[in-house]
Amino acid sequence: MTQALISQILIGVSVTAILVISAIGLAVIFGVAGVINMAHGQFIMVGAYTAAVIGKMGGNTFVAIPVSFVVVALLGLAVERGVIRWIYDRPLETLLATWGVGIILEVVMKLIFGPELYYVGAPKVLAGSVHLVGRLPYPYYRLFLIVVAILMVAATFYLIFRTDFGLKVRAVRRNRAMSGCLGIDTAKIDMMIFMFGSGLAGIAGAVLAPIKSVSTTMGFRYAVDSYMTIVLGGVGNLWGVPTGGGLIGEGETLLAYKFNSVIGELLVFIFIVIAIRVFPRGIFGYQERR
Amino acid sequence: MSAAAERLSRSRRSRATLQRGRLVPLWMLLLGAAVVAVIGGFPVVAGTDSYILLLLGKFLCYAIFALSIDLIWGFTGILSLGQAVYFGIGAYFVALSLKINYALDHPTRYGNKFPDFMEWNGLKALPHFMEPLVSTPFAVACALIVPTALAFIFGVITFKRHIYGVYCAVITLAESLILQEFIIEYQAYTGGFNGITDYSNYLGIPFLWFMLAVTIAFFLIARVLTHSRIGTVLKSIRDNDLRAQFMGYNVANYRIFVFCVSAFMSAAAGAMYAAWVGIISYLDTGPVFSVEGVIWTAVGGRATLIGPFLGAFLVKGLEFLLSGVLAAFWQLLVGLLFIFVVLVMPDGIVGSIAHWLRRHRKGTLTQLREEQDLLAHDREHDWQPAGVPRSGEESV
């Protein structure tokens, strides 16, 4: 294999990391509550702006991560209590309502921060790059993203599979009615999971902010990528997000290298549409009829 | 059978047709006639004030677009966030054709007889595959057939595997976004960000009347479709596709059918739009426009056919009125509108009115109830309907 190809594959790994980071919050919410938050992109954006503010106040990305988590988690709480809690049984309506929330968030953020782009720098510790393959540099920040992605998945895994709260979440996911009968406050579980997922989106924003500039419209692209990752990978299992992210990330990177990025996206999209014929609920989705 | 029962069954038969209602109720006819008169007559009376004329034509295209969304979403329960794909493809075919023809008569500064945006992007001549678009009738045919074929393929791929609901919504969203990006990327062929502009358009009263005729035709088609049995089948698929499937309906085929009809309508709307407005861009193919269509239908009232018209008119009208004010304010309002319509008024305006009317009207329901009470009274005293024993009796 040529060096260029290996280099592309490695870039694909970091693209996968970005997809995983963006999608994991959404996957958790969708997997448990069955709702898709169309404002997910805007949640990421708010996390990024939080990081920008932290940056202006002298902090760096490491400080921004927990702060963004909390800020967006609280935002998620507000949205869940105000809007989503009334329409859990109507997932299609949730799409529309959260789309509205997204619009409002964009407008509000634009009113607060203005239309200019913000630049958030990576922490000095992570500046520079390493030479993984020959003379082609691989930025430390990309490695950092991969680490963050792994940590986020691990943390989610720990929460869902090693805590009491996670046990309740799994019970609700398996059999909502029965869990309710057994005394689990399913409404509260939904709320907390939504907060957690939103918080993850906040972290995504904080961590993705240094990649490009921060603007009020930056989130939409990440959101659509997250949706596609979930559709392909499935939400029945935590492996769905890395798998979906990996296939899309590597696929788009390599195809973009061969043709161009738009063709890459188109081909990956077609691949996804065909793949879900075999896996209607994603590769790791719950089994559906027939 | 007692006399009451005889009376009952006879009157029922005559009520049966009342249950279905007439194809075009009088009020609908009158309302439609009024709207047609206003739209068709206004420019004649008020003179061709270009801007209002432009808006009227645009409104018709938007209304058809929203109508097509009502068919698949309101009646059949398919939420597609990418209907603008079909609108956009229809629009681009027609716009390209008109632009190409315009360029033939109006050479560029360098004497080239092909679209200026192609020249700016370094093309030396009209691409071969675009040459057939010189024929506008051919372009119109493409504008109608290609999106419908695309919808058919999409339908077969997704609906045959029972992919619907949230998954379908998200996939159509991505589809719309990708088309948008495609158009921007291949700007040599599509005009990219600027879109296709500066070509002769059909803005004028005759074309307005043509669009009005097309709108009426589509409305009637939608009405006939949804009023007939197939309309009830579509609604049953929307309400409980599991039950429908186990009741013998090939749910996938019905979905594909209505999806293609909807795409055809969207494409026609797009084609007319391109001819009417004279400008087309990637914005007309993307997720934002798709979702706009959905919200018009939601505000107006799903599964009502008139709702989409009302919704498009109200929302677009409001946007026009408020466009002078802070644009941000309007956006905020739009966002709140989404939330409001979903939480507070899921039936939309027309739907809520219909609900209210049904509750307050003494109709078939009340009359039948009264007759059923009569029946119950008879039964208590000695008469028994066939087959079902009274409670307490032991059945063999």
Place this chain on the structure above:
Amino acid sequence: MALLEVKGLTTRVSGYTILDNLDFSVEENELRVLLGPNGAGKTTLIAMITGQFRPTAGKIHFAGQDITGWSPDAIFLAGISRKFQVPNMYETLSVYDNVMVSLQSDRKVFKYMFKGVTAAEDERIWEILDFVELAGKASDPADTLAHGERQWLEMGMLIASNPKLLLLDEPTTGMTPDGKQRTAALIQKIARNHTVLLVEHDMHLVRQIARKVTVLHQGQVLAEGALDEVVSNKTVREVYLGKGKRH
């Protein structure tokens, strides 16, 4: 040949064997009751017959045709109608429309595109509405009905579809004793002209209407025969009531 014949039906899901080499048949015009403790495989058997899932192994024959692996809508057209455990109907449609849409027809997309309801069909719909005592609520949307009425509406829908075989999965769930009685009578009336396979738990009800009974246990037929025989079968009593208990 029996109307419905199931041979060697096996289903494995995630390592669990739900149906284990099951042989089962129903004769024409029978009213058969399917019994068994929870998890025995009753609903799964019905799901297999109606095409909801594909079996891992085995064959299902109906009216001489091999319907194994057919899609649910094809199996319906072959003549099998299913009533779900939880009443399943079209919530926003009126009671009348629920029955109308279920009327026997060939279900093709283009056939009914511009048609309404014929007078004969309308007559039949009212007949059925009378039969299930919902005529007074014909214009009401289905989601306004009481639970028992919903069960009956679904039965009415099945009758409208005029099937050869009716599969009723616990149709009296959630009903008052009076409602159960009336449902039992309704089922008996239906059984005069159709073949019915009924899954039930309420033994009082079963006693009233059952002739031949099949007991399933852990995916296999445990016992089959007249109700009295089966009830006095030692293994059946153990399975239902547990070993070592005084009955």
